[in-house]
Amino acid sequence: MKLDERHLIQLAAVVQAGGVTEGAAMLGLTQPAVSRTLAMLEKRLGEPLFVKGRRPLQPTPLGRALADHGQAMLVAARKASSLVDGFRHGRTGVVRVGGTPFFMDALISGMIAEFQNAAPDVRIEQSYGYLPDLRAAIDADRIDLAICPIDVLDEGSGMRFQELLPGRNVVACRVTHPLLLKRKLAPAELLDYPWIAPPSGSPLFADLHSLVLSLGATEAKIRYSGGSLVSAINYLKASDALTILPHSVVFAYRNDKSITALPVNIPHPERALGLLRRTEEIRVPAVEAFCAHIRKSFEDLRHLIKRHEQAVIWSL
Amino acid sequence: MKLDERHLIQLAAVVQAGGVTEGAAMLGLTQPAVSRTLAMLEKRLGEPLFVKGRRPLQPTPLGRALADHGQAMLVAARKASSLVDGFRHGRTGVVRVGGTPFFMDALISGMIAEFQNAAPDVRIEQSYGYLPDLRAAIDADRIDLAICPIDVLDEGSGMRFQELLPGRNVVACRVTHPLLLKRKLAPAELLDYPWIAPPSGSPLFADLHSLVLSLGATEAKIRYSGGSLVSAINYLKASDALTILPHSVVFAYRNDKSITALPVNIPHPERALGLLRRTEEIRVPAVEAFCAHIRKSFEDLRHLIKRHEQAVIWSL
DNA sequence: TATTTAATATACCTGATTGCTATGAAGCTC
DNA sequence: GAGCTTCATAGCAATCAGGTATATTAAATA
DSSP, rough: OOOOOHHHHHHHHHHHTHHHHHHHHHTOOOOOOOHHHHHHHHHHHHHHHEEEOOSSEEEEEHHHHHHHHHHHHHHHHHHHHHHHHHHHTTEEEEEEEOOOOHHIIIIIHHHHHHHHOOTTTTEEEEEEEOOHHHHHHHHSOOOOOEEEEOOOOOOTTSSEEEEEEEEEEEEEETTOGGGGOOSSOGGGGGSSSSSEEOTSSHHHHHHHHHHHHHHOOOOEEEEEEEOOOOOOOOHHHSSOOOOEEHHHHHHTTTGGGGGOOOOOOOOOOOOOOEEEEEETTTOOOOHHHHHHHHHHHHHHHHHHHHHHHHHHHOOO | OOOOEEEEEHHHHHHTTTTHHHHHHHHHHHHHHHHHHHHHHHHHHHTEETTTSSSSSSHHHHHHHHHHHHHHHHHHHHHHHHHHHHHTTSSSSSEEEEHHHHHIIIHHHHHHHHHHHHTTTTEEEEEEHHHHHHHHHHHSSOOOOOEEESSOOTTSSSSSEHHHHEEEEEEEEEEOOGGGGOOOOGGGGGGEEEEEOTTTHHHHHHHHHHHHHTOOOOOOEEEEOOOOOOOOOHHTTSSEEEEEEEHHHHHHHHGGGEEEOOOOOOOOOEEEEEEEEEEOOOOOOOEEEEEHHHHHHHHHHHHOOOOOHHHHHHOO
16 A cells, blocks of 8 residues: 555644644644545545544544654654755765875864864765875765865866965974074075985975975985874974974964974975865865865964964064 | 655665666656656755766765655655555554453453464453443443443444353352262252352342342352452362353363363343444454454354263263 | 667656635534 | 534645656667
8 A cells, every 4th residue: 555655744743733733734734735635545545544523633543553654754854854954054964075194184184173163064084195196086076175285287177276375385393403593594504404204295295305406415314204294293393303394284383382493495385285176066065165164264374374473573 | 945755765766776767666656757856856955966977876975865864754654554554454453352351361362362373463452341331431432342241232322232152151160069979959059058259240240149049049158259250260179169150251161170060050141242342433454353353263162162062962 | 989778867748636715514612 | 502613625726746758878889
């Protein structure tokens, strides 16, 4: 016996409300509509759903049992509705974000936490990678967006790039580093200290190479490599080693007061940190909201950096 | 956002089946119908439910989440359907049966067990009472049927009566009772022994009274009263007391070989055990099936009694 | 790469169903 | 029994769900 789901829901509402009129109102329908539905149901079933002639409308056992199933449908329908509403406002869903390890660890993870304070029902699936992998992942729809440094985006790739921060690297060291005591720092002195190599394959690795070249050398004294950001920072804290890091990453650790940037200018890369997405991406509100949050966060970060630097200048 | 339940179910079927065509088939619909439903859904939501251009049809996160809710509705709908089917064949439901204690305990309880061997999903709610209570209970729709002795049913009461067994009482005693040894049993001797009184209010109680009167006395030596059937039987087994019982009840205990009926004729009541129901009862299949089973069981019982008595005659 | 094949989308039509308003019938309350 | 509330019925308009036929698209194969 095939039953119309709508009918069962109306039945459930009536049983729950204890009357046709109220049940109809609960569903935003008129009483005659629901009344007819019940009459049709009874006719089709050949069985009554309510005992006749009792005013506090009393369901038969069958009526009650069917109403229970209708109730299940009703709650499913409600849940589906609220799911859609949540989804539309970006309050629900999944965002798959990929990015380069250092930025993700230093900056993005915290921004994700902030985002989820406002949108707790959006799940974030993070993954790591560098530009080629990330592009492939976006193409294959394994991630919704990537956050990574990028120099130039070839047109027609179906990708959209939005800059978040200009590229700017610094040489990082611990706050007790001897070079910080020098009144005047000769760039060549950098080569006197051991270096931590950024992950191979990362843009930073290439930047380190060109830095070394600009210093007139062919290679630095690489003593440690392969570690994640935390490993590098910890190593940095415990030694006089140097490494190259994005300025924003060092900035993010400013409250630690354990690492800082050397006051030495190094060539900044022709590259900016940015948001990479498909242009013809199906507009997933949660993803939109997340991207908006990330952009907002970086904008705030830019201002913060600017204010911070002015403060430093003032204090000099 | 209001969503049509039917649409969600179709979505669920498609997601589950992994294709529109198969999903449609699963629901007994054609492919275009379901295809259009999905298109409409996507249009209304403003969000895609499936990622385009992939043949092993792949739902978007939203599509999958909505399909889950649709799945819930689908199982509810299936359950409702099977509920109705079960109900129509009397395989599901509740039967509320009232009856006089002795018959219920001695005969009906066993028949209920047999019935449920065939219809395990029908719940039986048993209650006790005598005719006036039972009639009131039927009227108030507290029970679906009553099984009790009844003499005459006034017309126009909205009740229907179906005879199950003719009224026939016997004097019961334990198998080692001294009166059973007597070659010829004078009815007056019955009064020499102590008696167990049936529950006050029961027809049997009235029968005992008229039996005593027919023996020329005004009252028997009542030593025990108020007990249920089991109490009475146990008392009977442990003493030379007598009591009046329906023949069928004593018959039901024949395999116990602990109580029996005295070979003495006593007036049988103008009353028959029967099934009492409302005439305009809404036809609940489970109730119908149960009544049919009860009538069948009593018919079998009648034959059994007849065969049993013939065997007894042969053996004499 | 061209061709075939399977699956999905679209177009169009019909009948059923839903929703409404208006109104009659039936219970409950006092 | 009067008045009030609630349920049932009738009639009507609009929508929608379902069907068949067909175009389009994506996958599979040569």
